[in-house]
Amino acid sequence: MPSAALALDIGATKLAVALVDADGAVLRTERTATRRDDGPAAVLERLWALAERVRGDERPAATGIACGGPLDAAAGVLLGPLHLPGWDRVPIVRLAEERLGRPALLVNDASAGAWGEFRAGAAADARSCVYLTVSSGLGGGAVLDGRLLVGATTNGGELGHVVVRPGGRRCACGRRGCAEAYVAGTQLVGRAREAIAAGRATALRGDVDAEGIAALADADDLAHELWSDALDCLGQLATDLVNAFEPEVLVLDGGLSRRAGLVETVRRAVAEDAIAPIRAVARVERAALDGAAPAVGAGLLALERVR
The missing domain is CATH 3.30.420.40 (ATPase, nucleotide binding domain)
Structure with missing residues (x-):
């Protein structure tokens, strides 16, 4: 090569x-x-x-x-x-x-x-992995039996657009209830600004970013509500993907994945809610390539x- x-x-x-x-x-x-x-x-x-x-x-x-x-x-x-x-x-x-x-x-x-973490990162010892990146958006990819899945037009892997709250918030893709509508940083900020505009009591300000919301989750009711909701939706998504693909590794990447509690919450959701034979195989890891x-x-x- x-x-x-x-x-x-x-x-x-x-x-x-x-x-x-x-x-x-x-x-x-x-x-x-x-x-x-x-x-x-x-x-x-x-x-x-x-x-x-x-x-x-x-x-x-x-x-x-x-x-x-x-x-x-x-x-x-x-x-x-x-x-x-x-x-x-x-x-x-x-x-x-x-x-x-x-x-x-x-x-x-x-x-x-997904391919980077599979070849040289947290899933380098595996044959299959699912990759989620949690930052301004919520993206994903999958490698199964050593093959990168890209779809018929190479636009597959839109894992953030799996619905976790049917009939819920409108997503940028046009559907309602997608995981991205609750987990993505831009959506967290949008929800915070909506609550502030509606007069919700909070220490958050209009110029807040997603990192700030996560950082205040233990000290502010609105931040706690938004961050907990995001983690719950991410845990649901991760469990669905583990059940669907049965990967050896679920890799979490992106700026928000570094926030305290995110990897642990997803790991717990998969361990508790994935189908028993599958959860015995899958492990949840933070991305290794930073x-x-x-x-x-x-x-x-x-x-x-x-x-």
């Missing part, structure tokens, strides 16, 4: 670039703010500049690009990712190949994260494409 790949991770708030070797080790990495309101051209210019700095004198064999969907991985086109307003039909693979001079591969970021899983996975997939 070729020695290294550039890996680009295009998020709502950050751009990250890593140089990843064939074992999934991150040799160099840098990140910067996305500033998505600047528009695709300006954001991509910052991304290419970041990639060139990380590449340095190296000549990577390929470029892996991780981004949320919807996307068309076969055509290498972003079809209007929900976290990137205005990015409609951006030919990201062609643009990367023209600027960086190496063959490029596009993959959904959560699917890339937020780099999408980049690592994208880099490894790109290397596998060109080997």
Whole structure:
């Protein structure tokens, strides 16, 4: 297998670039703010500049690009990712190949994260894993019997849109009661602002973020209510996924997964509520790659494409 790949991770708030070797080790990495309101051209210019700095004198064999969907991985086109307003039909693979001079591969970021943790992280000793990333959104991916599941149009793995509260809150996808509508950081903040606007007594303020809500969960009634509700929904989702896929490992990633109690709550939910033979197999683990899983996975997939 070729020695290294550039890996680009295009998020709502950050751009990250890593140089990843064939074992999934991150040799160099840098990140910067996305500033998505600047528009695709300006954001991509910052991304290419970041990639060139990380590449340095190296000549990577390929470029892996991780981004949320919807996307068309076969055509290498972003079809209007929900976290990137205005990015409609951006030919990201062609643009990367023209600027960086190496063959490029596009993959959904959560699917890339699942592959990264499977190949080089918390599930490296397993044959199957389910991956959930809990941050501004709620994404997921699955590897079963050593194969990454991506779906017919490479947009599969939208595990955050499993309904856990039928008829509940409206989700950004248009349905009601999706796990993402309760667990995602943007949704936590939205619920907090709704309660504040309705006159709810709370120490939370209008500029609160999801980390702040989690941090105040032991000291503020509204924060406790929102955070407990999020953990309950995440536990329900995790149990459903463990029952459906029977993975050896359920990996939890993303900024909110670092908050005290999240991994433990999900672990307890799976241990108590998953079907007995299945819960004896599955273990719940915090991601080992510390937020780099999408980049690592994208880099490894790109290397596998060109080997």
